[in-house]
Amino acid sequence: MGKQERCLGCMEIYESFDSICPYCGYLNGSPPDEMYHLHPGTVLAKRYLLGKVLGFGGFGITYIGWDQLLMRKVAVKEYLPGECSTRIPGDEKVTIFEGEKGEQFYKGIDTFLDEARKLMQFQNLDGIVKVYDCFEENATAYIVMECLEGQTLAKRLGKNYKLSMEETLDMVMPIISALKEIHKTGLIHRDIAPDNIFLLNNGEVKLLDFGSARYIALAQSKSLSVIIKPGYAPPEQYQTHGNQGPWTDVYSLAATMYRMITGIVPEDAMERLAEDTLVPPSKLGIKLLKDQENALLNALNTVVKSRTQSMDELEEQLLSLKAVERQKDGKVGQPQRKKKSVLKVALATAACCAIAVGALFGTGTIKLGGKSTTPSDIDYSSGLVGNYVGFNYDDVYQTAIANGVYLEILDTKNQINDQKLKDETIGTIISQTPEAGTPLKDTEGTVGVVLSAGTQTTTVKDFVGLSEEAAKILAEKNNMKVTVMEEQNSNVVRDYVCAQEPYEGYKVPKGSMIYLAVSKGEKNVDKTARIKMPSLTGKTFEKAVEIAEKKGFYIGIQERVNSTTEEKGTIIDQSVEKGKTIDGGSRVYVTVSDGPRKVEVPDVVGMDIGTGYEYLFMEEFFLVDVEEEYNDDYGSNYAKDTIMKQSLKAGTVVDEGTVIVLTVSKGPKPASSSSGSSKTSSGSSGSSKKSSSSSSKKSSGSSSKKKSKTYISWD
Numbered sequence: 188m189g190k191q192e193r194c195l196g197c198m199e200i201y202e203s204f205d206s207i208c209p210y211c212g213y214l215n216g217s218p219p220d221e222m223y224h225l226h227p228g229t230v231l232a233k234r235y236l237l238g239k240v241l242g243f244g245g246f247g248i249t250y251i252g253w254d255q256l257l258m259r260k261v262a263v264k265e266y267l268p269g270e271c272s273t274r275i276p277g278d279e280k281v282t283i284f285e286g287e288k289g290e291q292f293y294k295g296i297d298t299f300l301d302e303a304r305k306l307m308q309f310q311n312l313d314g315i316v317k318v319y320d321c322f323e324e325n326a327t328a329y330i331v332m333e334c335l336e337g338q339t340l341a342k343r344l345g346k347n348y349k350l351s352m353e354e355t356l357d358m359v360m361p362i363i364s365a366l367k368e369i370h371k372t373g374l375i376h377r378d379i380a381p382d383n384i385f386l387l388n389n390g391e392v393k394l395l396d397f398g399s400a401r402y403i404a405l406a407q408s409k410s411l412s413v414i415i416k417p418g419y420a421p422p423e424q425y426q427t428h429g430n431q432g433p434w435t436d437v438y439s440l441a442a443t444m445y446r447m448i449t450g451i452v453p454e455d456a457m458e459r460l461a462e463d464t465l466v467p468p469s470k471l472g473i474k475l476l477k478d479q480e481n482a483l484l485n486a487l488n489t490v491v492k493s494r495t496q497s498m499d500e501l502e503e504q505l506l507s508l509k510a511v512e513r514q515k516d517g518k519v520g521q522p523q524r525k526k527k528s529v530l531k532v533a534l535a536t537a538a539c540c541a542i543a544v545g546a547l548f549g550t551g552t553i554k555l556g557g558k559s560t561t562p563s564d565i566d567y568s569s570g571l572v573g574n575y576v577g578f579n580y581d582d583v584y585q586t587a588i589a590n591g592v593y594l595e596i597l598d599t600k601n602q603i604n605d606q607k608l609k610d611e612t613i614g615t616i617i618s619q620t621p622e623a624g625t626p627l628k629d630t631e632g633t634v635g636v637v638l639s640a641g642t643q644t645t646t647v648k649d650f651v652g653l654s655e656e657a658a659k660i661l662a663e664k665n666n667m668k669v670t671v672m673e674e675q676n677s678n679v680v681r682d683y684v685c686a687q688e689p690y691e692g693y694k695v696p697k698g699s700m701i702y703l704a705v706s707k708g709e710k711n712v713d714k715t716a717r718i719k720m721p722s723l724t725g726k727t728f729e730k731a732v733e734i735a736e737k738k739g740f741y742i743g744i745q746e747r748v749n750s751t752t753e754e755k756g757t758i759i760d761q762s763v764e765k766g767k768t769i770d771g772g773s774r775v776y777v778t779v780s781d782g783p784r785k786v787e788v789p790d791v792v793g794m795d796i797g798t799g800y801e802y803l804f805m806e807e808f809f810l811v812d813v814e815e816e817y818n819d820d821y822g823s824n825y826a827k828d829t830i831m832k833q834s835l836k837a838g839t840v841v842d843e844g845t846v847i848v849l850t851v852s853k854g855p856k857p858a859s860s861s862s863g864s865s866k867t868s869s870g871s872s873g874s875s876k877k878s879s880s881s882s883s884k885k886s887s888g889s890s891s892k893k894k895s896k897t898y899i900s901w902d
Contacts, residue, residue, distance in 0.1 A: 195227040195238035198253045198260045198334075213239060223274040224248055225265070230255075231329060232322050235263055245269045251334060254319075256812075257846050261319065262334040266299045266327045268292060281327040296328050302397050303330045305372050313692070314365030315394045316385070337388045340447070341381035349450035352475040356505065357690070358384070359444060362394045363505075366440075367498045370433040377431070379439035380419040381446060389756050390727065418442060418452035422460055422489050433497050440501070441486030448473050459489050463516065478507040488516040572634055574623035575616045580638055581700070583616075587634075592627070597635040615639045647701060649691035649756075650684045652728045652744035652779070655705055658684050666697040674707040678735040680743035680774050681708025685732075712739040716771035720763045723777055727756050731777060740769065745776035751844040755782030783842040784808070790837035791830050796851050799830045803847060812848045817856035827854035 192203035196213020206215045219226055220240050225248075229237045238251040241262060252263040267274065271292035272283045283292050303321035310317055320331035340358070344350075350358075362384065366376065376383075376397050385393045415424060421438035423429030442453045449471050454464060465487065469480055482504030488494040493514050495501050504511045572592075575583055580594065587594050597620065620635040645666045650658040655671065662669040677685040686704040689695065718738050723731045728744060735742040745762065753759045760778035763769055786808045791799035796813070803809040818824075821831040832850035835841060 193236075193253065195236075196251070198236075198238060198251060222276040223267070225250065225274075225279060229279065231263065231324055232320075235261065235329075235331060237263060252331070254331070260334045262332045264330045264332065266296055266329070268295060271295070272327070280325045283326065296323075299330070300328050302374060305374050306369075306397070308372070309365070309368065312365050312368055314361035314363075314392065315369065335385055335387055335393060337386050339382050340384040340386060340443075343386055344381055344447065344450075347450045350447045352448055352473070352479060355444055355447045358386075358392045358447070359440060360502070361392050361692075362440065363498050363502050365394060366433075366436055367502070370436070370498060375431060375433065376436050376439070377424065378416065379436055379443055380416045381443055384443065389754055390729075417455045418446075420456060421491075421494075422456045423491060425457055430491055434491055434494050437486050437495050437498065437501050438488075441483055441495075444483060445487065448475065453487065456489055463489070476507060478511040479505055481511040481513045482507075485511070485514045488514060490516055570627055572619075572621055572623055572625040572627060572630060575619050575634065575636060576623075578616055580614045580616055580636065591632055592630075593633045595633050595635050596638060598637045645695060645697050645699070647687075647689055647691055647693045647695055650687045650701065650703060651691075652679060652683060652732075652742075652777075654680075654683050654743065655703070657744075658703060662701060667695070667699055667701050669701045669703050671705050672702045673704045675704045676709050677706040678710045678712075678732055678741055679706040679708075680741045680776075681706055683743040706741075708741060710736065710741075712741075712772045714770060714772040718769050718771055718773070720761075720765055720767045720769055720775070722765040723758045723761045723775075724765075726758050728758065728777070728779055731758060735775070739771040741772065741774045743774065743776050744779055747779045747781040749782065749784045749843070750780040751783045751842070753780040755780055783844055785840050786843055786845075788833075788835045788837055788839045788841060788847065790833075791849070792833055792837075793825075794830050795826075796828050796830060796849070799849060808843050810844060810846045812846060814848060814850045815853045816850055818852040818854060819856050821850075821852070825852040827852055 190203050191200055192215065193200055194208035194210060194213055195215055196208055197211040199208065199210045201209055203215075207213070208215065215227075217227065217239070221243070224240050224243070225237055227238050231237065231252075234254065234256050236253040236255055238253070241249045241251055243249065245268065247267050248265045250263045250265070252261045253259075254261050267281060268291070271288045272281050274281050283289050300321050300323070303318050306315070306318040307321070309315060316335065317333040318330060319333070322329055362379075369376075374397065376394065378396060379394065383395045385395050387393065419439045419442045421435055423431050423435060438456075445468065446452050449468050451466075451471070453459075459465060465484075467480055467484060468475060469477075475483075482495070482501065485493075485504065486495040486501055493516055495504065575587075575594065580596075584594055615638065616636045617639050618637045621630060647667070648661055648665055650661065650669065653661065658669050675685055679685040683706050684703050685706045688702045695701075716739055718740055721734055721738065723734065723742075726734070728742075731742055748759070750759060757780050758777045759780050762776040763773070769775075788809075789802045791802055794802070800811065803811055816831070818826075818829075818831060825831045829852045830849050831852050834848035835845070
């Protein structure tokens with residue numbers, strides 16, 4: 188039997204018979220890639236164990252790490268701009284150059300830490316890498332972040348691979364949402380490009396590596412290539428005192444999108460200033476709406492004043508919530524006017540309706556539903572525009588279409604911002620343009636309407652793979668409604684959901700309608716074939732559908748279950764075991780992990796430690812660490828063994844299995860004792876046993892995964 192050892196290449200625990208990790212192949216004891224890197228095994232802040240280097244460049248070094256307090260894998264980024272500092276081999280402390288270079292170093296380190304502190308506010312914000320901690324040590328600074336598994340967008344795109352506009356929007360919308368919030372703090376990314384967009388194995392997309400500190404530290408560099416990515420950086424980034432703001436990130440994100448859909452990096456911004464030869468995507472044969480193309484080109488304007496100014500504006504234009512006019516570069520165009528949408532038919536039975544509101548679904552601005560109003564008193568035979576105000580959009584849309592009237596959604600208003608709408612249900616038409624009585628011939632067949640958007644929102648769940656009945660139950664549980672809009676050929680089991688609109692994760696008003704497509708189960712399969720069942724465990728349902736299509740069987744989700752050891756969205760069990768032979772066209776059902784349960788942190792301050800344990804260990808929702816301190820700093824009213832402080836705020840919602848640290852009173856400090864704290868691993872013996880059991884269970888779950896992993900690599 189070998190001893191247990193933690194691999195410094197992937198941070199997994201393995202039985203060590205030699206120094207080679209069976210998970211990633213890393214040879215423990217290997218020296219660092221460069222002499223100025225910290226050695227694997229270095230511990231920072233008496234907490235973070237460093238492993239191999241994940242990536243390095245002219246600005247800093249990123250290491251894989253292990254948080255020894257919270258027992259989780261992390262990435263640790265070290266501030267080490269090569270033009271201002273270095274490290275002598277064998278010395279952990281950084282050597283800072285003197286004079287002007289030293290001043291650059293210290294300005295940069297302040298920005299580096301300030302950015303980290305700002306980003307720590309956004310722990311629950313999707314679309315950006317989570318920042319857990321930051322600190323100074325070794326005469327420099329460090330940021331501790333989540334360690335991601337997957338690949339960069341740059342690697343996915345390769346040399347000339349490209350994506351559809353739909354795929355591109357799916358990837359960038361979470362980033363836009365995150366940047367909208369981050370820009371409110373005054374923070375700008377400054378370095379958006381495919382190598383700083385990370386595609387996780389679970390399908391999520393994250394923006395990495397904010398670059399303000401790099402600009403401060405390296406602003407005097409003679410080589411702008413250190414901090415500028417030609418093609419992705421707008422003109423103002425080439426200027427020492429350029430007018431930078433949210434519009435700077437808008438340009439870079441638009442340039443990234445242009446690369447994604449065309450396979451071509453836009454021409455360098457400074458060259459475009461002299462002569463702009465940027466080719467519109469449609470001229471390259473790319474399929475996208477005219478409004479979307481205008482949105483993209485407006486965001487790529489080289490002159491700041493004529494460029495899209497914010498992520499809110501970019502989102503609105505990309506989703507074509509309003510008609511988008513092309514703003515000439517260098518000239519501020521006229522205000523956008525409303526015009527008829529050119530969105531195409533997508534769903535068979537209610538095509539125009541579904542697509543017309545599809546973009547609104549995508550942003551969570553609106554969803555149609557609510558109580559019905561019978562539109563029987565609308566007179567379509569008069570040749571005049573009828574009165575639609577007060578009617579539900581869903582109820583009148585199809586009737587209007589049948590009578591030659593297209594109802595275009597111009598805007599939505601939230602009841603919380605307009606008290607006059609407090610009695611209106613979601614989807615109710617609250618105003619129209621032109622007014623009732625206008626001759627239809629003067630409207631070009633279009634009537635613009637404004638809808639009530641309600642107040643409370645909910646998050647769209649993933650219905651794909653569920654039976655129609657299970658989808659309805661899940662929707663009702665989460666304050667949503669579902670309706671089947673069409674059937675599609677698919678290797679999903681017949682009458683099981685194979686597509687949905689809007690997608691999982693979007694915020695929509697409560698009571699919203701979610702449009703589903705169900706499988707007809709008529710995919711071309713050979714029912715006389717004999718199939719050896721492959722393993723589906725550990726794969727996403729989307730990947731399992733691809734396998735089913737290739738092999739010739741049908742697949743559906745039997746149930747979703749909470750799991751603290753298996754990643755959300757991955758298959759943990761299958762109805763037909765691996766290796767069994769089945770007929771072509773057979774049905775296979777899988778169980779999918781829904782991730783850990785979400786639990787609310789109770790308030791245990793003031794309780795004795797035994798009672799506190801009972802609350803926290805109920806159903807093993809929490810893992811507990813205990814620190815003992817004298818009560819002098821917390822008030823002498825805390826008796827011995829009373830909980831004085833908890834690390835997680837009461838009422839906070841966290842994942843099952845989250846570690847909570849309790850500070851327990853040792854009573855008043857004796858006159859002869861010195862203050863301090865001691866950490867214990869247990870409270871009462873019974874509770875201690877349960878805590879140990881929970882921890883052991885988590886460790887064995889994580890170490891049983893034997894698959895290669897790709898981690899982020901930052902500059």
